[in-house]
Amino acid sequence: MNELEAKIKIDNLTQLLNEHNYKYYVLSQPTLKDSEFDLLLKELEKLETEFPQFANTESPTQKVGGAITKQFQTVKHKYPMLSLGNTYSEDELREFDNRIRKSIGDNFDYVCELKFDGLAIGLTYQKGKLVRAVTRGNGVEGDDVTNNVKTIKSIPHQLKPGNYPDEFEIRGEVFMHKKTFEKLNDKLKNELEQKGFDEDEIREKLYKNPRNFASGTLKMMDSREVAKRPLDCFLYFIYCDIPVADNHFDSLKKAESWGFQISDHYKKCKTLEDVFSFITNYDSEREKLSYEIDGVVIKVNDYHQQQELGFTAKNPRWAISYKFKSQSASTLLEKVTFQVGRTGAITPVANLTPVQLAGTTVKRASLYNADEIERLDLHELDEVFVEKGGEIIPKITGVDISKRKPHAHQIRYATHCPECATELIRKEGEVVHYCPNEDGCPTQLKGKIEHFIGRKAMNIDSLGAETINGLFDKGVIKNYADLYTLKYEDLIGLEFTVGDEEENKKRSLQKKSVENILQGIEDSKQIPFERVLFALGIRMIGETVAQKLVQHFHTIEKLENATMEDLLTVHEIGEKIAEQLLKFFSDIKNKHLIEKLKNAGLQFEIVHDESIKRSNKLEGKSFLVSGVFTISRDELKKTIQLNGGRNVSSISKSLDYLIAGDKMGPEKLKKATDLTIKIISEEEFMKMID
Secondary structure, eight states, X not given: OOHHHHHHHHHHHXXXXXXXXXXXXXXXXXXXXXXXXXXXXXXXXXXXXXXXXXXXXXXXXXXXXXXXXXXXOEEEOSSOOOOOOEEOSHHHHHHHHHHHHHHHOSOOOEEEEEEESSEEEEEEEETTEEEEEEEOTTSSEEEBOHHHHTTOTTSOSBOOSOSOOSEEEEEEEEEOOHHHHHHHHHHHHHHHHHTTOOHHHHHHHSOOOHHHHHHXXXXXXXXXXXXXXXXXXXXXXXXXXXXXXXXXXXXXXXXXXXXOOOOSOEEEESSHHHHHHHHHHHXXXXXXXXXXXXXXXXXXXXXXXXXXXXXXXXXXXXXXXXXXXXXXXXXXXXXXXXXXXXXXXXXXXXXEEEEEETTEEEEEEEOOSHHHHHHHTOBTTOEEEEEOTTOSSOEEEEEOGGGOOTTOOBOXXXXXXXXXXXXXXXXXXXXXXXXXXXXXXXXXXXXXXXXXXXXXXXXXXXXXXXXXXXXXXXTSOSSGGGGGGXXXXXXXXXXXXXXOTTTOEEXXXXXXXXXXXXXXXXXXXXXXXXXXXXXXXXTTOOHHHHHHHHHHHOBHXXXXXXXXXXXXXSTTOOHHHHHHHHHHHHOHHHHHHHHHHHXXXXXXXXXXXXXXXXXXXXXXXXXXXESBOSSOHHHHHHHHHHTTOEEOSSOOTTOOEXXXXXXXXXXXXXXXXXXXXXXXXXXXXHHHHO
């Protein structure tokens, strides 16, 4: 490589790696695997060694990697927060060990600790009180996130009396437990479903892994929101002007006695073979932990020996990080199938020869869309690599080309719906293909009926997906309106197949089941209008949107006849939602369905309760309800809605009224006062609608 080529390569790698550093540390949205980043970084280090005249002062080899966000106060670290050198191989770890032994001899210990997959944090204590929490940032200075860190229950605000220094810093890793992450993702999924997002949109918006979620949470501006997303923290290193012990192992024991949460999983190791044993154990056992780890940190134990070994520009010479390889498995791609959602969205799925991965048996992996299939260049019966690595759904990361069968055909994306053979469409600007045959595609029709009977819709729990499939396949029902014409004789003894292809069991409806089904259908006629509207399955009309529309229009007739302008006057209803409503109500088939449901006795208007006031007196006004009242807060909020007002969940400049009850928090009162928001009592509110 000549000098010109080297300069171009160094400049390109510097720019590329700095971009990925920004995405990882600041945006918490990494797009490159750690192992890929480290390989590129090593390539850059090698080039800078060979051509030092072209090394850039902004090179990622000269700095830790993070950056400062503009949202928080910037604080300079008293002790630079360096990153660790990484290795992925035993040979490189042996080289590290040899360098240590050449410098300080053979009389030393290592301490092995888990490498938590989270966000580095530095906590400063003065006289036992937490005074500051700062992120890594660029290693020299970081973001002050003290208020957010104080929401983490495992971090003490005040230490019990003890023999700790007047001032010291303890460093650790903020993370999120896997179960917590899953619960929050389930909650987000439910919220998105209520707002009317389809399956593909939900998949795109779900949180990707606990590390990114924890990092993004800690950098939120509102500590109250941080508190809603439970974080945890392990501490692992004390910095102090006068060391609290002679070695790292003993300092961890002291920190634990002061009340800090120290991981149980660390060990003093005399030999490198002991280190390898520790690594091997946790590489195989990590799935049993409640949190994510991505490797093991190895440190020279003695502090005097650490000082003797010293530092490079960005790494301590006395410590190194051994990174586990992403949990991956190789298996056969048996075939690619295409699934149809109730909205017509097509999802390609890789069907695999079952393989064990991250503690589970993986049979399928999502391929997302046509672009992903093209990127992977998949061929029939390819040997593929599957990874889980913190992600929710297993994914194919690559293909073993060396094992590709001769004359194997490339996988082509479906051109027609696998259920109804209708030609697929792909709208401009979208990555997903759709089956446009809404009224004739069996899977879409079944999906709409299943949505209709769901718990959050008509709640006909005596029916299930298998029964719906059986009724549809036998021609007993063709749409959800047909449920209300079912009779006992239509159902009794009806036989259909249940289970997948492997089970393929027969089932027939007996007297008790038929009675329960008919009673469930009859009971659903009492379901209120907003849930009936949600049950219709109009695209983008989730639970929340359905409620807003019902409160505004009151009857299905007014909603059916609403113009684009009428719909846009409803708070939070935008053009896309309005377009979907207009499209649905302009279809004569949908009008007939609604007419059948009306005739069956379903609720298509708000049932008025004369005891509740209703008017448009609060039109255009927003309210926040806080405190204890003579009626429940839910009743108060409902009264606001029924009189044209809008409920909000937080105080901002746009808030019109704060309805203050007993025991209201002083912080809300102060914030409302500072923003000159009108504060009224329950009695004053009732006078507004009288």
